[in-house]
Amino acid sequence: xxxxxxxxxxxxxxxxxxxxxxxxxxxxxxxxxxxxxxxxxxxxxxxxxxxxxxxxxxxxxxxxxxxxxxxxxxxxxxxxxxxxxxxxxxxxxxxxxxxxxxxxxxxxxxxxxxxxxxxxxxxxxxxxxxxxxxxxxxxxxxxxxxxxxxxxxxxxxxxxxxxxxxxxxxxxxxxxxxxxxxxxxxxxxxxxxxxxxxxxxxxxxxxxxxxxxxxxxxxxxxxxxxxxxxxxxxxxxxxxxxxxxxxxxxxxxxxxxxxxxxxxxxxxxxxxxxxxxxxxxxxxxxxxxxxxxxxxxxxxxxxxxxxxxxxxxxxxxxxxxxxxxxxxxxxxxxxxxxxxxxxxxxxxxxxxxxxxxxxxxxxxxxxxxxxxxxxxxxxxxxxxxxxxxxxxxxxxxxxxxxxxxxxxxxxxxxxxxxxxxxxxxxxxxxxxxxxxxxxxxxxxxxxxxxxxxxxxxxxxxxxxxxxxxxxxxxx
Amino acid sequence: xxxxxxxxxxxxxxxxxxxxxxxxxxxxxxxxxxxxxxxxxxxxxxxxxxxxxxxxxxxxxxxxxxxxxxxxxxxxxxxxxxxxxxxxxxxxxxxxxxxxxxxxxxxxxxxxxxxxxxxxxxxxxxxxxxxxxxxxxxxxxxxxxxxxxxxxxxxxxxxxxxxxxxxxxxxxxxxxxxxxxxxxxxxxxxxxxxxxxxxxxxxxxxxxxxxxxxxxxxxxxxxxxxxxxxxxxxxxxxxxxxxxxxxxxxxxxxxxxxxxxxxxxxxxxxxxxxxxxxxxxxxxxxxxxxxxxxxxxxxxxxxxxxxxxxxxxxxxxxxxxxxxxxxxxxxxxxxxxxxxxxxxxxxxxxxxxxxxxxxxxxxxxxxxxxxxxxxxxxxxxxxxxxxxxxxxxxxxxxxxxxxxxxxxxxxxxxxxxxxxxxxxxxxxxxxxxxxxxxxxxxxxxxxxxxxxxxxxxxxxxxxxxxxxxxxxxxx
Numbered sequence: 001x002x003x004x005x006x007x008x009x010x011x012x013x014x015x016x017x018x019x020x021x022x023x024x025x026x027x028x029x030x031x032x033x034x035x036x037x038x039x040x041x042x043x044x045x046x047x048x049x050x051x052x053x054x055x056x057x058x059x060x061x062x063x064x065x066x067x068x069x070x071x072x073x074x075x076x077x078x079x080x081x082x083x084x085x086x087x088x089x090x091x092x093x094x095x096x097x098x099x100x101x102x103x104x105x106x107x108x109x110x111x112x113x114x115x116x117x118x119x120x121x122x123x124x125x126x127x128x129x130x131x132x133x134x135x136x137x138x139x140x141x142x143x144x145x146x147x148x149x150x151x152x153x154x155x156x157x158x159x160x161x162x163x164x165x166x167x168x169x170x171x172x173x174x175x176x177x178x179x180x181x182x183x184x185x186x187x188x189x190x191x192x193x194x195x196x197x198x199x200x201x202x203x204x205x206x207x208x209x210x211x212x213x214x215x216x217x218x219x220x221x222x223x224x225x226x227x228x229x230x231x232x233x234x235x236x237x238x239x240x241x242x243x244x245x246x247x248x249x250x251x252x253x254x255x256x257x258x259x260x261x262x263x264x265x266x267x268x269x270x271x272x273x274x275x276x277x278x279x280x281x282x283x284x285x286x287x288x289x290x291x292x293x294x295x296x297x298x299x300x301x302x303x304x305x306x307x308x309x310x311x312x313x314x315x316x317x318x319x320x321x322x323x324x325x326x327x328x329x330x331x332x333x334x335x336x337x338x339x340x341x342x343x344x345x346x347x348x349x350x351x352x353x354x355x356x357x358x359x360x361x362x363x364x365x366x367x368x369x370x371x372x373x374x375x376x377x378x379x380x381x382x383x384x385x386x387x388x389x390x391x392x393x394x395x396x397x398x399x400x401x402x403x404x405x406x407x408x409x410x411x412x413x414x415x416x417x418x419x420x421x422x423x424x425x426x427x428x429x430x431x432x433x434x435x436x437x438x439x440x441x442x443x444x445x446x447x448x449x450x451x452x453x454x455x456x457x458x459x460x461x462x463x464x465x466x467x468x469x470x471x472x473x474x475x
Numbered sequence: 476x477x478x479x480x481x482x483x484x485x486x487x488x489x490x491x492x493x494x495x496x497x498x499x500x501x502x503x504x505x506x507x508x509x510x511x512x513x514x515x516x517x518x519x520x521x522x523x524x525x526x527x528x529x530x531x532x533x534x535x536x537x538x539x540x541x542x543x544x545x546x547x548x549x550x551x552x553x554x555x556x557x558x559x560x561x562x563x564x565x566x567x568x569x570x571x572x573x574x575x576x577x578x579x580x581x582x583x584x585x586x587x588x589x590x591x592x593x594x595x596x597x598x599x600x601x602x603x604x605x606x607x608x609x610x611x612x613x614x615x616x617x618x619x620x621x622x623x624x625x626x627x628x629x630x631x632x633x634x635x636x637x638x639x640x641x642x643x644x645x646x647x648x649x650x651x652x653x654x655x656x657x658x659x660x661x662x663x664x665x666x667x668x669x670x671x672x673x674x675x676x677x678x679x680x681x682x683x684x685x686x687x688x689x690x691x692x693x694x695x696x697x698x699x700x701x702x703x704x705x706x707x708x709x710x711x712x713x714x715x716x717x718x719x720x721x722x723x724x725x726x727x728x729x730x731x732x733x734x735x736x737x738x739x740x741x742x743x744x745x746x747x748x749x750x751x752x753x754x755x756x757x758x759x760x761x762x763x764x765x766x767x768x769x770x771x772x773x774x775x776x777x778x779x780x781x782x783x784x785x786x787x788x789x790x791x792x793x794x795x796x797x798x799x800x801x802x803x804x805x806x807x808x809x810x811x812x813x814x815x816x817x818x819x820x821x822x823x824x825x826x827x828x829x830x831x832x833x834x835x836x837x838x839x840x841x842x843x844x845x846x847x848x849x850x851x852x853x854x855x856x857x858x859x860x861x862x863x864x865x866x867x868x869x870x871x872x873x874x875x876x877x878x879x880x881x882x883x884x885x886x887x888x889x890x891x892x893x894x895x896x897x898x899x900x901x902x903x904x905x906x907x908x909x910x911x912x913x914x915x916x917x918x919x920x921x922x923x924x925x926x927x928x929x930x931x932x933x934x935x936x937x938x939x940x941x942x943x944x945x946x947x948x949x950x
Binding site: 136143 | 506508509510513514515516517518520521522524525541542543544545546547548550553565566567568569570571572573574575576583585592595596599600611615616618620632634
């Protein structure tokens with residue numbers, strides 16, 4: 001029975017996409033809805049998002065972020081105010097044309113992102129340098145009319161946070177842009193155990209309307225890249241389009257400088273594809289909604305269930321459940337593995353007689369026989385240890401799948417045979433970027449903050465190189 | 476300067492509606508957006524909502540509720556599946572007709588409420604009695620195309636939670652419906668300090684598609700009623716329309732029994748209209764995002780600001796801010812009053828010399844001179860005391876504005892001269908309910924759980940009375 005349960009997942013080596021789909025369904029993270037491309041996030045999936053929210057929100061607030069809520073609709077005329085921005089988003093928005101039975105005088109789009117709304121808002125509430133900075137964020141859902149969708153990775157509607165800030169100076173805006181990018185990367189590494197490459201997007205890949213877009217890029221188990229969070233510096237472009245001005249200390253009118261930054265439910269997809277295995281989901285212990293499941297063995301024997309509940313009480317410092325359902329222990333083990341619960345504690349009559357329990361780690365499957373007197377201390381020790389080792393394994397996997405190329409031949413050879421990141425020098429010309437995309441099928445992921453010099457020349461045209469770029473195939 | 480700030484609010488006795496509007500603007504709870512009827516909830520307003528969410532969510536989870544997230548769009552064919560429900564909501568929904576530049580094959584409405592989506596979802600995931608009960612909730616925004624809107628009280632888009640449950644038996648569904656209604660009422664009384672009348676709606680006033688709707692009703696300062704939360708029992712009506720069946724222990728197919736229940740950002744409007752005064756907002760201390768503001772007096776004098784920061788550290792068990800801006804103390808006092816911060820602590824050179832501070836309560840304006848050694852203990856004592864007294868004052872106000880009528884003449888006389896609740900007996904006939912609405916301008920608020928017998932006959936037709944009803948003018 002346990003085997004049947006597990007065997008029904010496709011092996012990731014056979015079909016990574018199907019493996020992913022199997023996990024999101026069988027770990028009960030997602031259900032499909034009646035609308036193509038819109039998913040239902042089930043309690044097991046949403047509890048992961050709640051933990052992400054709680055931790056991110058705490059980190060945001062430590063840097064002075066305040067939450068607010070703006071309308072989900074954008075009047076067409078407002079969306080049209082910033083040219084580059086509307087060109088980027090108009091083709092993929094949902095349009096509301098009727099309210100009740102009456103046609104609207106002006107179409108409203110469902111927000112794909114809220115720069116235009118925040119600009120309108122800021123133009124009302126910013127008058128003086130005393131009103132700056134504004135460092136606001138909202139947690140909400142947004143809609144983008146995507147043709148090809150996959151749960152968490154790309155869906156028509158998704159949950160996210162979007163921070164929008166306004167500053168007196170260009171320097172302060174740039175500082176906030178980088179601060180949030182680093183906050184994102186630290187969060188992903190410390191909380192999701194996913195290592196990130198931090199860098200800047202090329203002009204071709206930057207956000208519609210931004211002066212500069214910074215990104216964090218992760219490598220999935222199959223060697224594909226996933227853009228995991230972005231932070232944009234808008235300069236004063238939006239401020240000029242929307243007339244957001246303040247009087248400075250010398251009583252002169254100035255435009256504000258703005259940023260925005262966002263992370264989404266896509267992070268759940270990253271966790272699945274970085275840590276998951278052929279038995280199911282593997283959740284880092286800090287993120288996991290349930291950190292420990294206690295599974296009683298021979299639970300009908302006297303004292304076993306009582307002991308299980310007693311252990312749960314003892315472990316109240318952690319997020320613990322007892323699986324006291326009628327299923328067999330083997331089935332419960334398989335379920336714990338499928339759901340990615342970081343540790344299971346097995347406790348049966350023999351264990352009780354010996355004053356011990358068996359802890360099984362989800363990530364390594366290591367079994368530890370532990371005295372019941374030391375159970376709490378052992379779990380307290382395993383949480384940071386597993387968290388650290390999961391990050392290290394993910395980093396080792398990424399590093400083992402990060403290649404360098406100094407010629408186009410090398411680049412194409414790697415692209416065709418070795419899934420992963422490719423580091424190569426670039427001259428800064430969009431023509432080379434496009435040629436690499438066409439010939440090698442690789443897009444520029446970012447110009448990393450941690451620069452290296454592999455050679456003096458562009459991998460594509462051979463002219464003088466300006467920067468190192470991470471290239472990859474992306475989700 | 477302090478006076479100017481305060482004088483700019485309309486007196487509630489002169490114009491209650493304008494007083495309300497002044498507060499939501501000047502306490503910076505809300506900004507108007509470019510779309511009529513959609514509001515921006517500013518950080519001061521959203522922080523109140525975050526505290527409501529946190530406390531309600533905690534209480535939900537204690538009863539076994541799990542959170543999830545369903546799409547914001549409902550295909551027209553899905554909305555149409557339950558007849559009463561669609562008749563109630565279709566006239567007030569926003570319709571999406573285009574995705575990008577292409578017209579949709581089927582219109583989608585932006586959810587006004589999510590019964591139909593949850594039914595579709597439940598029909599996928601419920602097969603056996605082992606899958607029951609499902610007790611799910613989501614936090615989201617919904618849209619209703621209202622013609623007349625007011626911030627928090629009635630807006631086109633508002634934030635809420637909607638719980639949707641499925642049960643094996645009718646008894647269990649009814650139990651959950653009542654459980655959530657009581658949870659709502661307890662929350663409002665304990666956390667918002669607003670007393671509630673708990674009862675059942677008449678058939679005329681119940682939710683579209685429900686067998687029974689239960690409600691909590693509050694009385695605002697102006698004597699108008701505010702429906703503050705509702706809990707619906709659907710019986711198996713939706714289950715039959717959507718085919719949600721499970722096999723019971725005898726292997727027989729059965730329909731599930733369902734409930735739903737919701738509370739919204741409207742609660743913030745209730746807090747304003749129950750506790751506010753002519754100086755601004757008054758927040759109950761458990762709800763207040765900032766519970767104490769420390770206002771330094773003569774802050775440029777040596778040691779004053781340092782002392783203020785030191786006190787903040789000392790008071791770290793509470794939510795405390797120091798107002799160290801350049802404004803005058805009088806202006807800061809007025810701002811604290813406008814924003815409804817429950818307590819201010821004034822600390823100046825003389826106070827420091829005497830090892831004391833002055834606490835001023837927002838609700839009563841009482842001033843207490845307190846030794847710095849006892850400051851923390853005093854605030855810990857004031858929080859539950861203010862919370863209790865605010866509830867008592869609101870209850871006294873409500874009780875003083877709750878009248879009884881046994882004849883139509885009395886009922887009309889009260890309706891014309893005394894704003895408040897009117898208790899009167901009713902025969903159960905919708906014709907009488909409509910006549911009372913027409914002649915006295917009062918709608919039925921609820922048939923309270925706490926029944927009384929004022930007379931044996933209906934206040935309207937004189938036939939045998941079935942039940943006591945609370946009548947009122949409602950927001």
